[in-house]
Amino acid sequence: MNIVYFLTYGYSLETWNESSALEREVKYFNLMSKNLGYKFFIITYGNENDLQYSDLFTGSEIIPLYKYKKHFDSKVLNFLNSLTFPRKIKNIINEDIHITKQNQLLGSWVSFIFKKITGSKFFIRTGYDMYFFSKAEKKSYVKQMLYMLLTFFGLNSADLYSVTSRADYDFLLKSFNFKRKKLKILRNWVEDSQSINTVSRNEKLISIGRLEYQKNYEFLVKELSGQDIPLVIYGSGSKREELLNLSKSLNVNLEIIDSISNSELINSLKNIKYFVLPSHYEGNPKALLEAMSAGCIIFASNIKNHNEIINHRVNGFLFDLHRGSLNDVLNQVINNSNFKKEELESISMNAVKTVNDEYSLSKIINEEKNMLNNLVKNGTN
Numbered sequence: 001m002n003i004v005y006f007l008t009y010g011y012s013l014e015t016w017n018e019s020s021a022l023e024r025e026v027k028y029f030n031l032m033s034k035n036l037g038y039k040f041f042i043i044t045y046g047n048e049n050d051l052q053y054s055d056l057f058t059g060s061e062i063i064p065l066y067k068y069k070k071h072f073d074s075k076v077l078n079f080l081n082s083l084t085f086p087r088k089i090k091n092i093i094n095e096d097i098h099i100t101k102q103n104q105l106l107g108s109w110v111s112f113i114f115k116k117i118t119g120s121k122f123f124i125r126t127g128y129d130m131y132f133f134s135k136a137e138k139k140s141y142v143k144q145m146l147y148m149l150l151t152f153f154g155l156n157s158a159d160l161y162s163v164t165s166r167a168d169y170d171f172l173l174k175s176f177n178f179k180r181k182k183l184k185i186l187r188n189w190v191e192d193s194q195s196i197n198t199v200s201r202n203e204k205l206i207s208i209g210r211l212e213y214q215k216n217y218e219f220l221v222k223e224l225s226g227q228d229i230p231l232v233i234y235g236s237g238s239k240r241e242e243l244l245n246l247s248k249s250l251n252v253n254l255e256i257i258d259s260i261s262n263s264e265l266i267n268s269l270k271n272i273k274y275f276v277l278p279s280h281y282e283g284n285p286k287a288l289l290e291a292m293s294a295g296c297i298i299f300a301s302n303i304k305n306h307n308e309i310i311n312h313r314v315n316g317f318l319f320d321l322h323r324g325s326l327n328d329v330l331n332q333v334i335n336n337s338n339f340k341k342e343e344l345e346s347i348s349m350n351a352v353k354t355v356n357d358e359y360s361l362s363k364i365i366n367e368e369k370n371m372l373n374n375l376v377k378n379g380t381n
């Protein structure tokens with residue numbers, strides 16, 4: 001099966017590499033090619049520099065659009081130029097295409113035109129819902145309407161449209177009119193866990209995420225005031241200095257690490273005892289799944305997309321987003337020893353089991369294989 005895979009509009013393999021996503025995503029492509037015989041043509045919004053990563057992929061061909069087309073400084077000109085990309089891609093590939101797959105909604109107009117030119121089936125895979133995020137972030141009315149229209153377009157133009165959580169699934173069903181049988185849940189994945197150390201771990205809290213409003217790190221720092229446990233955040237963003245100043249004023253031991261490879265991050269998770277994610281809203285957070293897979297004790301905000309994954313006091317702990325809630329949970333688990341060592345080890349292993357059973361790479365690939373085969377065979381799911 002030949003699949004043309006479009007990266008998110010504006011993204012290149014260099015972008016993926018800088019954000020530590022490339023190392024992770026290569027595993028998906030290579031396993032799909034090796035185990036299922038799929039051939040991917042990966043369309044990137046990069047230049048010839050993206051070709052340096054070709055050797056990482058098995059059974060995939062990299063096609064960087066800005067090797068063949070001019071990149072403008074103007075966003076308007078780049079958008080207009082993007083409408084000419086599909087014909088150029090078709091001429092480069094010159095093979096029968098079975099599936100056109102779009103990663104995230106941005107750029108779906110390009111992949112839709114390509115689908116029409118090639119007569120292939122059109123699959124949009126989203127990791128989070130852009131319209132919901134724009135509402136949660138209180139973006140301007142114009143931006144919210146643009147994301148709403150783009151979501152409506154995607155839902156009605158795609159033959160298959162996937163989301164990563166039940167919350168996103170329910171939100172789209174409630175918010176839009178479309179053929180509902182095309183909407184599926186295809187969750188994010190992590191690699192199957194190997195040996196897990198639940199004993200000799202560093203007594204630290206670790207978190208992973210952008211230093212922006214969504215992740216709610218100001219709340220986290222305030223909740224740790226008066227706690228002795230160190231906090232390490234892997235991430236970058238506009239709130240970095242604000243968080244460092246806040247932690248200093250509250251005497252919170254905070255370390256922020258801007259950049260790290262995915263493999264180094266996984267090793268860090270395996271050696272730190274506690275993981276915390278205080279987000280206001282989420283999709284299907286990969287960082288949370290990776291921390292569970294590594295055997296961390298999980299503390300997560302009690303929001304819809306978290307409580308799909310975390311069963312309180314079974315495979316982790318949930319806390320409400322009001323002052324004192326997280327502090328109370330930390331006191332119960334860490335400071336006052338309300339839980340026996342064996343109980344915490346059981347919670348840790350339950351987290352690992354949840355991920356291995358529901359979010360493993362092999363499971364998600366098998367689910368996607370069935371979706372794609374049905375799509376090609378029957379034209380629908």
